Amino acid sequence: MEKLVIVGTGCAGLTAAVYAARGNLNPLVLEGRQPGGQLSTTTLVENFPGFPDGIDGPELIMRMKQQAEGFGARFQYAELTNFEQKDGYLTLHLDDEDRVNTLTLIVASGAAARWLGLANERKLIGHGLTSCATCDGAFYRNVPVCVVGGGDSAAEEAIFLTRFASKVYLIHRRDTLRASKIMSDRVLEHPKIEPVWNSAVKEYLTDDKGEMRAVLLQNLVDGSEAELEVGCVFVAIGHEPNTKPFAGKLPLDPDGYLLKTQGTATGVPGVFAAGDVSDKVYRQAIWAAGDGCAAALDAERYLTEHAEEPGAEQTPAGQRAEAAFPSAPEELAEAI
Ligand code: NAP
Numbered sequence: 001m002e003k004l005v006i007v008g009t010g011c012a013g014l015t016a017a018v019y020a021a022r023g024n025l026n027p028l029v030l031e032g033r034q035p036g037g038q039l040s041t042t043t044l045v046e047n048f049p050g051f052p053d054g055i056d057g058p059e060l061i062m063r064m065k066q067q068a069e070g071f072g073a074r075f076q077y078a079e080l081t082n083f084e085q086k087d088g089y090l091t092l093h094l095d096d097e098d099r100v101n102t103l104t105l106i107v108a109s110g111a112a113a114r115w116l117g118l119a120n121e122r123k124l125i126g127h128g129l130t131s132c133a134t135c136d137g138a139f140y141r142n143v144p145v146c147v148v149g150g151g152d153s154a155a156e157e158a159i160f161l162t163r164f165a166s167k168v169y170l171i172h173r174r175d176t177l178r179a180s181k182i183m184s185d186r187v188l189e190h191p192k193i194e195p196v197w198n199s200a201v202k203e204y205l206t207d208d209k210g211e212m213r214a215v216l217l218q219n220l221v222d223g224s225e226a227e228l229e230v231g232c233v234f235v236a237i238g239h240e241p242n243t244k245p246f247a248g249k250l251p252l253d254p255d256g257y258l259l260k261t262q263g264t265a266t267g268v269p270g271v272f273a274a275g276d277v278s279d280k281v282y283r284q285a286i287w288a289a290g291d292g293c294a295a296a297l298d299a300e301r302y303l304t305e306h307a308e309e310p311g312a313e314q315t316p317a318g319q320r321a322e323a324a325f326p327s328a329p330e331e332l333a334e335a336i
Helices: 011-022 037-041 057-070 133-139 152-161 181-189 285-307 318-324 329-335
Strands: 002-007 028-030 074-076 080-085 090-094 099-107 111-113 144-148 167-171 193-196 199-206 212-219 225-229 232-235 239-241 271-273
Touching: 002 011, 002 285, 011 028, 011 037, 011 057, 011 099, 011 285, 037 057, 037 111, 099 285, 133 152, 133 232, 144 152, 152 167, 152 181, 152 232, 167 199, 181 193, 212 232, 271 285
Parallel strands: 002 028, 002 099, 028 074, 099 271, 144 167, 144 232, 167 193
Antiparallel strands: 080 090, 090 099, 111 239, 199 212, 212 225
């Protein structure tokens, strides 16, 4: 029986692993489909405190992992596909058919940016293609850039980018924004932002070094095509939280993000959530790290409280979990 399993090795999962391992919980960390989370696909991270010259995303992740391993965290390349609530513990189903029993679980499986699905997209990430203006906007000073999307994320990214870029094109497939009125008004009134309506990016065009130089746009009304020169494309067409194994078992909001009750608790005893899997507002590495820390402390407190109960040795989370365990997602939502 594990004391704690952590799902995910982005900033949230790894920070939880550092804290839990240092607190002698001997956590097992499941690496999942994208080890290192979203930082593993970024280049320089300039806004993580403690690195005045910036640090490469993958290196930051590697250092966090080393730190967690140094305190005794164990890592396993496996993906959680399902879990069952048992009598005071959880049975996790892994993609390699393995089963793991655990008293507590921290879900830090992150979220994945949606991309356009164009041919050379994956290769261009970090070379003039990104999904995070806060992370990469400052690299594109005094050059034109574009944002793709028409929701609040696209509006927010476009407004943020006006601090650096000479011009921000907002490419949207319709002729009205989906973003809230206040954000739409800010975008439409901003002198540096130029909306490009009814348009879709058909191709990314690169220079001879493989860096983004322009996009090929298609007008969706008349079918015409035109090149637009940009130093960077910021894709902001939404994120998808990695919550598939938890649907119907943990409370999710209408966009599929994990809901929290108090601190990082999910409303299901022994299960905690941290980082982008439960955050659609901040989406920052440092925030995810802080949330991972909170989840580890919450899990530790939970284990301590349950270990103190009489007869808790065999099923520390047992009787209490049985009593408090809502059985259906609706009951879970109500409990929040
Ligand atoms: P969103 O509201 O789902 O908007 C996604 C946008 O991308 C839509 O305009 C959509 O176009 C467009 N889009 C989707 N797939 C596309 C594709 N394949 N090609 C081109 N365009 C595509 O996502 P979001 O903006 O990330 O926001 C998600 C949630 O977080 C929302 O509830 C939002 O209000 C919230 N949020 C809030 C804040 C804030 O309050 N500060 C900031 C960010 C996000 P259509 O409009 O045509 O569907």
